[in-house]
Amino acid sequence: MAARSAHRPAAAAARPGPGRRPPGGAGRRRAGFEPALAGGRRHAPVGAEQLERVMPPVSRISFSSRARHERPATILGIALGVAFTVCFVTGLLSHAAQTPIPWFPWPAGPAWLYRLTQGVHVFTGLATIPLLLGKLWAVYPRLWRWPPVSGVAHAVERAALVPLVGGSVFLLVTGVTNIDYWFPYQFFFRIAHFWAAWITVGALVVHVGATFTVASGALRDRAATAPATPEGLDRRRFLLAIAAAAGAVVLTTVGSAVTPLRRLAVLAPRLPDIGPQGLPVNHRTREVRLPISCVEGWSYSARWRGIPLRDLLEEAGADRRAAVVVRSLQTRGPYSGARIDGAHAWHPDTLLALEVNGAPLQLDHGFPLRLIAPNNPGVLQTKWVTEVQVL
Ligand SMILES: Nc1nc2c(c(=O)[nH]1)N[C@H]1C(S)=C(S)[C@@H](COP(=O)(O)O)O[C@H]1N2
Numbered sequence: 544m545a546a547r548s549a550h551r552p553a554a555a556a557a558r559p560g561p562g563r564r565p566p567g568g569a570g571r572r573r574a575g576f577e578p579a580l581a582g583g584r585r586h587a588p589v590g591a592e593q594l595e596r597v598m599p600p601v602s603r604i605s606f607s608s609r610a611r612h613e614r615p616a617t618i619l620g621i622a623l624g625v626a627f628t629v630c631f632v633t634g635l636l637s638h639a640a641q642t643p644i645p646w647f648p649w650p651a652g653p654a655w656l657y658r659l660t661q662g663v664h665v666f667t668g669l670a671t672i673p674l675l676l677g678k679l680w681a682v683y684p685r686l687w688r689w690p691p692v693s694g695v696a697h698a699v700e701r702a703a704l705v706p707l708v709g710g711s712v713f714l715l716v717t718g719v720t721n722i723d724y725w726f727p728y729q730f731f732f733r734i735a736h737f738w739a740a741w742i743t744v745g746a747l748v749v750h751v752g753a754t755f756t757v758a759s760g761a762l763r764d765r766a767a768t769a770p771a772t773p774e775g776l777d778r779r780r781f782l783l784a785i786a787a788a789a790g791a792v793v794l795t796t797v798g799s800a801v802t803p804l805r806r807l808a809v810l811a812p813r814l815p816d817i818g819p820q821g822l823p824v825n826h827r828t829r830e831v832r833l834p835i836s837c838v839e840g841w842s843y844s845a846r847w848r849g850i851p852l853r854d855l856l857e858e859a860g861a862d863r864r865a866a867v868v869v870r871s872l873q874t875r876g877p878y879s880g881a882r883i884d885g886a887h888a889w890h891p892d893t894l895l896a897l898e899v900n901g902a903p904l905q906l907d908h909g910f911p912l913r914l915i916a917p918n919n920p921g922v923l924q925t926k927w928v929t930e931v932q933v934l
């Protein structure tokens with residue numbers, strides 16, 4: 544959306560003749576495609592028919608919707624710009640609180656400040672999801688605009704969409720998977736999220752600069768951006784639906800921080816009052832039922848709760864084939880440590896256990912931390928763990 548003239552071919556594509564529905568069947572292919580080309584400044588190139596065969600539906604599907612015009616796209620863009628700025632600033636504050644910056648010491652008070660800034664960060668980020676989906680829906684016909692670029696400035700604007708859209712999606716996906724404790728990637732969340740934010744905001748600045756004229760025009764002039772035919776989703780209703788979706792996302796999650804709304808927090812991954820001693824727990828703890836089987840022949844089965852060893856190994860970047868030595872506070876004797884192979888170390892049930900049968904480990908059972916792995920002799924279930932070493 545660099546300049547009006549550049550946008551015209553797509554706008555024309557979005558406007559079938561009066562009273563005509565967007566053509567759908569193969570028989571109407573030609574009729575649907577031609578107005579789009581006629582509306583452009585150039586005539587149909589020779590390859591138009593082949594091009595149409597490659598991507599016929601996209602050139603016609605309901606691009607007539609009234610919702611798909613400059614004005615709603617601009618309003619959503621402003622909402623997104625505000626949301627991203629709020630997320631960016633609160634994210635930087637969070638970064639400053641975790642990685643001290645000499646010239647920006649994070650204060651010890653007021654005590655509620657981080658609770659507020661990080662709540663705003665996460666819940667604004669979640670509200671951004673419907674806004675971004677709406678914006679992408681409203682503007683995606685422009686991807687098929689012909690010609691794809693109409694000059695250097697336009698090329699820069701379009702190129703900036705790659706880090707802008709890619710970065711936004713990356714930030715939202717990693718943010719959501721992180722609060723869900725799902726890490727389907729190798730990189731360290733916080734660092735990747737931090738740098739992606741800088742890239743996205745940089746691209747956002749380019750985007751706002753490049754689209755400012757068109758966007759402010761669309762805001763000033765309600766009538767000019769109205770499509771010829773009143774088909775498809777009404778613009779106002781479209782924006783209301785997006786706003787309602789964003790509100791619903793916040794209402795169904797914010798209760799994980801705002802206690803009075805706790806009962807509404809059906810989409811929140813953690814609730815403020817669920818967990819031992821009335822507080823949520825934030826370890827990736829896991830509970831398994833495994834036996835201790837002593838070489839002497841006696842054995843007992845118990846419920847162990849603790850941190851999967853593989854999570855630690857993963858974070859340390861350990862090799863899956865490497866053997867692991869788990870060391871005990873007890874420095875002498877055959878039980879001062881256990882050497883376990885990769886298959887045991889990376890088994891999802893192998894834990895550094897903190898609890899047994901619903902209570903913290905008793906001192907004799909290895910308080911505060913002991914190893915418990917499936918199908919290993921008791922001698923290898925090291926108690927009083929102090930160190931894990933990858934060989
Ligand atoms: N540090 C240390 N870990 C240890 C031991 C030990 O003496 N010291 N004994 C091992 C043996 S032989 C067995 S059978 C189990 C017994 O676990 P429990 O004492 O919790 O029943 O712990 C194992 N882990």
Ligand SMILES: [Mo]
Nearest residue numbers: 837838921922
């Ligand atoms: Mo044992």
